[in-house]
Amino acid sequence: MEQDISSRQVAIYIHIPFCLTHCGYCSFFTVPYTKSSLELYLEYLHKEIELFLQYHPDLKNVKTIYFGGGTPSLLKAKEIEDICSRFNFDKETEITLEINPLQITETYLSALKNTPVNRLSIGVQSMNNEELNLLDRKHKAEQIKDKIELCHLYGYNNLSLDLIYGSPGSSLTTLKNNLSQFLNLSPEHLSCYLLTLESDTPLAEKIKERKVPPIPDDNLLTEEYELICSELEKAGYEHYEISNFCLPGKQSKHNLSYWKSLPYLGLGASASGFLPPFRYTNPFNLNDYYANLDKGLIMPEAESCSSKQMISDFIMMGLRLTQGIDLNELKERFNYNLEEDKRLKLEKLYQLGMIEKNGSYLSLSSKALFVSNTVIGELI
Ligand code: SF4
Structure with a gap:
């Protein structure tokens, strides 16, 4: 059983919860x-990094860094640089910054070039102004092409665009139409998320x-x-994860750590981390997050x-x-034989055409991807 987090590179997630x-x-x-x-928050974020590095100096060696939010592009380039320098x-x-299209300006990108950020994840969401309006996004579809060109001009050639589907109407x-406009932008990576409508939201x-x-019905x-x-596969994108597509070799290395159950450090309020065997989630409240750090407490609960x-x-x-799980890796890392333990369930899922096996890899079939939770539920 793996337990040791030392001498291993970790993925770092940094949460910036502020939005305009x-x-x-x-x-x-x-x-x-x-x-x-935001300035106060950054003081505490640095305190959290300090505490982690004090207890686990090996966490200094990182595999990827991801600035997510919220709106992490509210950070100044210098603030991003200061965090990365730790x-x-x-x-x-791979160092990714989620960026709001409206914050893609010459001034911001020229400053950002002084930081190690080398991948931008852009919250485009839709190339349809009616949908953008419904989603309360402040940018317009016709601005996006220029924004992408500006990113290229400043040497950002590893771009991921977010697309939301299942919008009202x-x-x-x-x-x-939306997809064809996204494809005209030729992003290296696309994340396509189903709009999940929580009942307590204004929408x-x-x-x-x-x-x-x-919103559209289930069919x-x-x-x-x-x-x-x-459409995306026809355009040459590899469908490598339920909601994610990329040009060859352009997978999100950071997110692969989550999907492969590798260690990651979550920093900032509401961020989650996995440092085997520990999982933790920081408080969803700034005062509690600050109070823990004032007491020198990291990885609360x-x-x-x-x-x-x-x-x-x-x-x-x-x-x-889509590649699935390596059954040999499951045996090596966890001493667990899925085929022995879930033989009957696996047989049933094979018969229903929900799963496939390729060498030592077990994966969901394409028809199971949209109902993945139900199928996966059978195996855990
Ligand atoms: S969807 Fe809007 S409110 Fe929510 S985190 Fe993104 S920018 Fe902020």
Whole structure:
């Protein structure tokens, strides 16, 4: 059973929860931005890094860094640089910044060039202004092409674009048009997320009051997902994870750590981390996050995972990858033989055409991808 986090490179996730405004569909933990509150937050973030490195100096050697949020592009280039400088990595290390399209300006990118950030994840969400409006996004579809060109001009040639499908009133026609505009931008990577509508969001309220059209029914959502998969594959994108597509070799190295159950350090309020055998989640509240760090406390309420939990997580996360899970790796890392333990369930899923085996890899079939949770539930 793996337990030792020393001498191993980790993925670092840094959460910046501040946003300029709150989008009507978002149920993430976010905090209204002010200059002083972000500055205070960064002081605590550095304190958290300090404490981690004091207890686990090996965490200094990182595999990837990912700035997510919230809106991490509210950070100044110098602030990003200061955070990165706490860790050891080389030029090839993938360092990603989620960026709001409106923050892609010459001034920002020229400053960002002085940081090690080498991959941008751009919150485009849609190339349809009506949908952008419904999602409360402040940019316009026609601005995106120039923004991408500006990124290229400043040497950012590893771009990931977010696309949200299943928006209120969307149809196969609107989605097809949307996809073709995304493809015209030739991004290296695309993350296509189904709009998940939490009941306590302003958008859910508007739908209830019939101020905006309803979200598509399950049949249409399945068709939308299938359309995304077929159009992107036709355009040469590798469908490597349930919601993620990339040009050859352009997978998100950072996210692969999550899907392969490798260690990652989560820093910042509401961030989660996995330092085997421990999993933890920081408080979803700035005051509690600050209070813990004032007491010198990191990894609050960390849970030591049993081997059963780690095996379940490995299967659950790994089957999100279209390559699937390596059954030999499962045996080597966790001394667990899935084929022996779940023989009858596996036979049933093979018969239903929900799973496939290729060498030592077990994966979901393409028809199981959209109902992955149900299929994976059978195996954990
Ligand atoms: S969707 Fe993104 S930008 Fe909008 S409120 Fe949520 S975290 Fe902030």
